[in-house]
Amino acid sequence: EAGTTYAQAFYDIGNSLGVSPFFLACRVYQEQGSAGTSPLISGTYPGYEGYYNYYNIGATGTTTTDVYVNGLKTAQNKGWDTRMKALTGGAQYISQNYILKGQDTLYLQKFDVDASYNGLYSHQYQQNITAPMTEGGKIRTAYSQTNALENPFVFKIPVYNNMPATACPSPDNQDNTATAAALRAFVVRLYEDALGRTSYQDSEIDYWYQALRNGEKTGAEVAYGFFFSTEFQNKGLPDDIFVDVLYKVMFDRQADSGGKSDWLSKLSNGMSREYVYRGFADSQEFANVCGQYGVRQGTISLGRYRDQNEGVTSFVNRLYVKLLERQGDEDGMENWCRVILTRADTAENVAYGFVFSSEFTNRNTSNEEFVKIMYQTFLNREYDQTGLEDWVGQLNAGVSREQVFRGFAGSVEFHNLMVAYGVE
Numbered sequence: 001e002a003g004t005t006y007a008q009a010f011y012d013i014g015n016s017l018g019v020s021p022f023f024l025a026c027r028v029y030q031e032q033g034s035a036g037t038s039p040l041i042s043g044t045y046p047g048y049e050g051y052y053n054y055y056n057i058g059a060t061g062t063t064t065t066d067v068y069v070n071g072l073k074t075a076q077n078k079g080w081d082t083r084m085k086a087l088t089g090g091a092q093y094i095s096q097n098y099i100l101k102g103q104d105t106l107y108l109q110k111f112d113v114d115a116s117y118n119g120l121y122s123h124q125y126q127q128n129i130t131a132p133m134t135e136g137g138k139i140r141t142a143y144s145q146t147n148a149l150e151n152p153f154v155f156k157i158p159v160y161n162n163m164p165a166t167a168c169p170s171p172d173n174q175d176n177t178a179t180a181a182a183l184r185a186f187v188v189r190l191y192e193d194a195l196g197r198t199s200y201q202d203s204e205i206d207y208w209y210q211a212l213r214n215g216e217k218t219g220a221e222v223a224y225g226f227f228f229s230t231e232f233q234n235k236g237l238p239d240d241i242f243v244d245v246l247y248k249v250m251f252d253r254q255a256d257s258g259g260k261s262d263w264l265s266k267l268s269n270g271m272s273r274e275y276v277y278r279g280f281a282d283s284q285e286f287a288n289v290c291g292q293y294g295v296r297q298g299t300i301s302l303g304r305y306r307d308q309n310e311g312v313t314s315f316v317n318r319l320y321v322k323l324l325e326r327q328g329d330e331d332g333m334e335n336w337c338r339v340i341l342t343r344a345d346t347a348e349n350v351a352y353g354f355v356f357s358s359e360f361t362n363r364n365t366s367n368e369e370f371v372k373i374m375y376q377t378f379l380n381r382e383y384d385q386t387g388l389e390d391w392v393g394q395l396n397a398g399v400s401r402e403q404v405f406r407g408f409a410g411s412v413e414f415h416n417l418m419v420a421y422g423v424e
Contacts, residue, residue, distance in 0.1 A: 004084065013088050017095045024091050026138040030131060031056040035291045040071045041086075048072035050081050055090035056126075098125060105156050106132040106139075113158060134294075141215045141296070183293040184209055186219075189249045190226045196235065218298020219290045220281035223250060227277055239267045243276070250280045251289060266310065270317030270333060274300070275307040305337040311421030312340050314380070315347060319354040322377045325363070340423055347418055348409040351377065355405050367395040371404065378408040380417065 004012075006025070014021030032038050032054065039045040040053045051072050053059060059071025078093075080086035101117055103109045109125040110132050117123045128134075143149050187208045191200045211217040226232060227246075237245065243263045247255040263276050278300050280286060290297040306313050316336045320328035328336075339345050354360060355377075365373065371391040375383040391404055408414060418424035 006087075009084060009087050013091045017091055019091060019095055019099060020139075022139050022142045024087075024094075026135055026142060027094070028054045028087075029138055030135040033291050035288055039068045040075075041083075043083075045072055048076060051075040052080050052083050052086035053090070054083075054086050055094065057090055057093055060127075094125070106135050107158070108156075137215055179292070179294045180209075180213075183212060183295065186249075186252075186289075186293060187212070187222075189252070190223060193245055193248045194223075194226045195229075195231055212293070212295045215296055218296040219286065219293070220278075220298035220300055223281065224277060224300050228274065239264055242273060243267075246277065246280050250286050269310070269314040270306060270328065271310060271313055272302075272304065272307050274302055274304075278302060304334055305341050306333050308337070308341060309421060309423070311417070312347075312423055313337055315417075315421070316340070316350070318377050318380065319351060322373050323354045323360045324357075343423070347423065351409060352405065356402070367392050370395070370401060374404065374408045378411070378414045378417075 010021040010025045013019075014024055032041060040056060040059060043050055043052055045051075045068060048069075053071045053075040056067075056071055058074030059067045061067045061070050075081075075086060078089050080089050098104070098109050101123075102114060103112070103123070103125075108114070110129070112118075112121050112123040114120075140149075143151075184205060187205050190208070191204070192198055208217070208222055212219065212222060226249075240260070243260050244255050246263075247253060247260070263279070266276060266279075267273070281297070282299055287297050302308070306316075313333070316333060317328060319336070320326060320332070336350050339350055340347050368388070371388055372383050374391070375381060375387070391407070395401065395404060415424055
C-alpha cells in the first residue's frame with residue numbers, strides 16, 4: 001500500500017499470520033540481497049511488468065532467464081501485481097506450505113527430513129545449502145539490533161541416530177569462495193592502502209574478516225576505525241590523497257574527476273574528513289560493494305556542529321578564509337557553527353566580530369578590497385561591476401564601513417542565502 005514502509009508491512013503481515021516479522025524480512029533479504037535490484041522485484045521485467053515475487057517462490061531453472069521467468073509466472077498466476085500483494089501472498093505461501101506443516105525452522109525448510117509431504121527430502125524451500133546458517137545469522141542480527149535477544153525463544157533441534165561426536169567443519173572453511181576472497185581483499189586494502197603497510201599478521205586479517213562476515217561489525221564502522229586511527233592520522237595526508245585513498249579502499253577503484261572535485265570542494269569549504277567519510281560509507285556504491293562481500297553496510301554518526309549544515313559551515317569558513325586569510329581552527333569552526341545553528345546569536349553578529357576584529361582591521365584593506373571581500377563573504381560570489389562601483393563610491397564619500405557591512409548583512413540576497421541554509 002502507498003506510504004507503507006517495508007518494516008510496517010512485515011510487522012503487519014507477521015502479526016496477521018502468527019509468523020515472526022524478523023523471519024519474513026530476513027527471508028526477503030536472503031532471497032533478494034541488499035541491493036534489491038533483481039528483476040523479480042523490479043516490476044519492469046519484459047512481459048511481466050507490474051508483477052513481483054519477493055520470496056523467489058517458483059523461481060527455479062537452469063539459467064538466470066529461466067529463474068526470472070518462472071518466478072514471475074508464479075507471481076502472475078497468483079495475482080501478485082502490487083508489492084504488498086507479493087509480500088503478503090508470499091508470506092501466506094510459506095506459512096501454509098511449510099510452517100503449518102511442521103517445517104517451521106530454517107533448517108527444516110531446507111532439509112526435508114519428514115516423509116509426511118511428498119516423501120523424504122523433496123519438500124524443500126530452497127536449493128542453497130548454507131541458507132539456514134546465513135539466514136539464521138541475519139535473523140539473530142535483526143533481533144540484536146532491536147534489543148530483543150533477551151526474549152524467550154523455543155529452539156527446535158532435530159536429533160539423529162548415530163550422530164558424530166563433533167560437528168562437521170563447514171565446507172567453505174578454507175574461504176575459497178569469490179565472496180570470501182573479495183571480503184579478505186577489502187580488509188587487506190584497509191592495511192595496505194589506508195595505513196600504507198604490509199606488516200600485518202594473518203591473524204589481524206582473520207579477526208576483521210570474521211567480525212565482518214558474521215555480522216559483529218559493519219563495513220562502515222570497521223573502515224572508520226582504520227581511517228581515523230592514530231596511525232592513519234600520523235601519515236598527515238593532504239586532502240586530495242585522502243580522497244584518493246577513500247575511493248581505492250571503499251570502492252576498489254580510482255577516483256572519477258567529478259566526484260573527487262566535489263569531495264575536495266566540501267573539504268575546502270570547511271566540512272570535516274569524518275563528514276566526507278560518511279558520504280562514502282552511506283553511498284549506494286558502498287552498499288553494492290558490501291552486498292558483494294556479504295556484509296552489513298552500516299553507518300557512522302556525526303556529532304559535531306560543523307558537520308550538520310554544509311551552508312552554515314561554508315559561511316563560517318568564508319569568514320576565516322576571506323577575512324582573516326587563514327583556515328579556521330577546529331575549536332573556532334565548531335564554536336561559530338554551534339552559535340549559528342542553535343541560534344545563540346545571528347549570522348550577522350558572528351560576521352561582525354570577524355569584520356571588525358583587529359586581525360582583519362590590521363590588513364589595512366582598501367575600500368575596493370573591502371567591498372570585494374563583503375561580496376565573497378556574505379553573498380558567496382564575486383562582485384558585479386555596478387554594485388562594486390556603487391559601494392566603493394559610498395565609502396569614498398564618507399559612508400562608514402559598518403554601514404556598508406550592514407548593507408550586505410541586511411540584503412535580500414544574504415537573507416535568501418541564510419533561508420536556503422535553514423537558519424534564517
